[in-house]
Amino acid sequence: MDAPPIHVRGLGKRYxxxxxxxxxxxxxxxxxxxxxxxxxxxxxxxxxxxxxxxISPDSGEGTVLGHPVGARGVAWRRExxxxxxxxxxxxxxSGAETLxxxxxxxxxxxxxxxxxxxxxxxxxxxxxxxxxxxSDGMKQKLGLVQALQCAPRLALLDEPTKGLDPLVQQAFxxxxxxxxxxxxxxxxxxxxxxxxxxxxxxxxxLRAGAVVSVGDVETLRRAERRRVVADFSAxxxxxxxxxxxxxxxxxxxxxxxxxxQAAVPALIVRLGMLPLSDVVVERPTLEEAFLEHYR
Amino acid sequence: MSVGVxxxxxxxxxxxxxxxxxxxxxxxxxxxxxxxxxxxxxxFLTEALQAAPPEFLALLNQDxxxxxxxxxxxxxxxxxxxxxxxxxxxxxxxxxAALAGEIGRGTMDLVAARPVTxxxxxxxxxxxxxxxxxxLAGAAWVGTLIGLAMRPLEGVSATRYLPVAVxxxxxxxxxxxxxxxxxxxxxxxxxxxxxxxxxxxGSYVLDYAARVWPRIASLRPxxxxxxxxxxxxxxxxxxxxxxxxxxAVGAAxxxxxxxxxxxxxx
Numbered sequence: 374m375d376a377p378p379i380h381v382r383g384l385g386k387r388y389x390x391x392x393x394x395x396x397x398x399x400x401x402x403x404x405x406x407x408x409x410x411x412x413x414x415x416x417x418x419x420x421x422x423x424x425x426x427x428i429s430p431d432s433g434e435g436t437v438l439g440h441p442v443g444a445r446g447v448a449w450r451r452e453x454x455x456x457x458x459x460x461x462x463x464x465x466x467s468g469a470e471t472l473x474x475x476x477x478x479x480x481x482x483x484x485x486x487x488x489x490x491x492x493x494x495x496x497x498x499x500x501x502x503x504x505x506x507x508s509d510g511m512k513q514k515l516g517l518v519q520a521l522q523c524a525p526r527l528a529l530l531d532e533p534t535k536g537l538d539p540l541v542q543q544a545f546x547x548x549x550x551x552x553x554x555x556x557x558x559x560x561x562x563x564x565x566x567x568x569x570x571x572x573x574x575x576x577x578x579l580r581a582g583a584v585v586s587v588g589d590v591e592t593l594r595r596a597e598r599r600r601v602v603a604d605f606s607a608x609x610x611x612x613x614x615x616x617x618x619x620x621x622x623x624x625x626x627x628x629x630x631x632x633x634q635a636a637v638p639a640l641i642v643r644l645g646m647l648p649l650s651d652v653v654v655e656r657p658t659l660e661e662a663f664l665e666h667y668r
Numbered sequence: 669m670s671v672g673v674x675x676x677x678x679x680x681x682x683x684x685x686x687x688x689x690x691x692x693x694x695x696x697x698x699x700x701x702x703x704x705x706x707x708x709x710x711x712f713l714t715e716a717l718q719a720a721p722p723e724f725l726a727l728l729n730q731d732x733x734x735x736x737x738x739x740x741x742x743x744x745x746x747x748x749x750x751x752x753x754x755x756x757x758x759x760x761x762x763x764x765a766a767l768a769g770e771i772g773r774g775t776m777d778l779v780a781a782r783p784v785t786x787x788x789x790x791x792x793x794x795x796x797x798x799x800x801x802x803x804l805a806g807a808a809w810v811g812t813l814i815g816l817a818m819r820p821l822e823g824v825s826a827t828r829y830l831p832v833a834v835x836x837x838x839x840x841x842x843x844x845x846x847x848x849x850x851x852x853x854x855x856x857x858x859x860x861x862x863x864x865x866x867x868x869x870g871s872y873v874l875d876y877a878a879r880v881w882p883r884i885a886s887l888r889p890x891x892x893x894x895x896x897x898x899x900x901x902x903x904x905x906x907x908x909x910x911x912x913x914x915x916a917v918g919a920a921x922x923x924x925x926x927x928x929x930x931x932x933x934x
Contacts, residue, residue, distance in 0.1 A: 480782075
């Protein structure tokens with residue numbers, strides 16, 4: 374059986390006294406869209422740079438497309454597409470020159486370029502301009518094209534929708550879906566939770582350099598507590614409901630709690646004994662799951 | 669293959685300043701042949717140099733007798749600070765922009781994430797450096813050649829200045845190699861430029877100071893500029909030390925650059 378495109382165990386990186394990443398263990402399967410979530414400084418970019426061999430790990434090991442992490446060999450990188458988090462180009466080159474140069478370095482034909490340009494809305498006249506005249510959004514689009522133009526087997530995308538308008542974001546989601554259909558693996562870091570929820574098969578949440586949770590989006594959601602909102606027609610002792618979960622709001626006629634999924638039936642029974650006028654049980658969004666991890 | 673792609677990239681980034689630098693050098697050396705052929709200029713220079721303090725003559729890197737001959741005046745063109753500055757611009761610009769410049773600008777990740785070895789990045793920078801210096805030193809010599817063809821000077825042959833142009837190329841190739849090492853260590857072009865410019869200026873000042881101040885004369889071999897003596901090359905050709913020292917220092921710097929850049933975090 375082929376090794377997974379990304380397989381790492383105990384990967385760590387320090388910058389002096391700062392721990393950028395500690396004990397990262399992950400497997401990303403072929404054809405999977407994997408989301409990497411975390412606040413600024415959580416270690417998302419460090420992880421991607423480690424996978425690419427741009428920096429060397431202080432601990433741990435792993436493989437990317439079957440090659441050891443940090444390997445300075447080059448052939449395996451032909452099959453990788455990379456979008457950096459901080460997009461920078463050569464200001465005096467045109468967009469077309471930039472794409473040609475980077476495709477030339479990849480050593481593969483930019484077979485996907487025309488379709489990507491069309492979907493992302495980069496025109497020939499825009500490509501003929503120097504990159505220093507581009508807006509941030511156009512630079513991001515150019516970044517996406519350079520990353521994906523050679524139809525990579527593994528795409529490592531660091532905050533891919535940064536600076537893109539909603540229409541182009543939509544186009545990007547479709548591109549990711551097509552990549553998955555074509556059997557490519559996509560590893561993307563993001564702050565944009567609805568985006569991850571929408572396009573990713575699995576998600577890892579990173580905090581202070583360590584993974585706090587990995588799973589498919591649905592499982593992560595299920596593992597999180599439900600939000601229960603109840604209104605009463607008469608005053609009740611809402612504080613007495615505290616043993617069911619965490620009280621967020623406790624007013625005489627209104628209560629909001631975060632309750633473990635298993636405790637929801639018992640809470641509903643208890644609420645039924647009270648002068649209940651309305652009750653809502655909400656599934657958490659990925660954003661709430663995310664925030665709960667980082668509170 | 670990636671070395672070729674990277675080399676074309678360097679050419680595209682640096683070709684615009686290369687043209688005025690080459691033209692400036694060619695024009696300057698051409699002008700020196702005209703200055704050397706003017707009797708009034710020779711007379712003026714003879715009187716001026718006889719009156720000049722030795723410290724000033726040391727700055728021109730030549731002795732008095734050669735200076736007042738036509739051959740010597742043409743040779744001054746290769747030791748003049750203008751010519752050195754033109755060469756230094758390229759020797760600083762290309763290495764510093766190639767590695768540290770790409771890291772500082774943020775474009776290194778785009779290059780290094782592709783199937784490109786670190787060694788090929790250093791090699792491409794080296795080829796761009798050396799190729800540009802060939803064009804510049806060649807332009808200087810072509811300026812001399814054209815000048816002497818337009819106005820022949822008795823006893824002065826353009827071929828005598830070919831080894832001088834080679835020596836000029838060698839010394840700046842050596843500085844450029846040191847620049848590649850500095851660039852391989854730095855994270856910003858600005859820092860690399862500062863270090864390399866400091867090395868160039870320090871070496872120049874040490875060479876000059878050691879010429880005029882006998883107490884530190886023994887330190888002169890520590891300056892790379894002490895291995896660049898245009899007037900001696902005109903008379904006697906390239907000396908072994910003028911070749912061996914720049915080649916050895918440059919090769920050592922390059923070897924270190926390859927090792928350092930291959931191992932560093934980008």
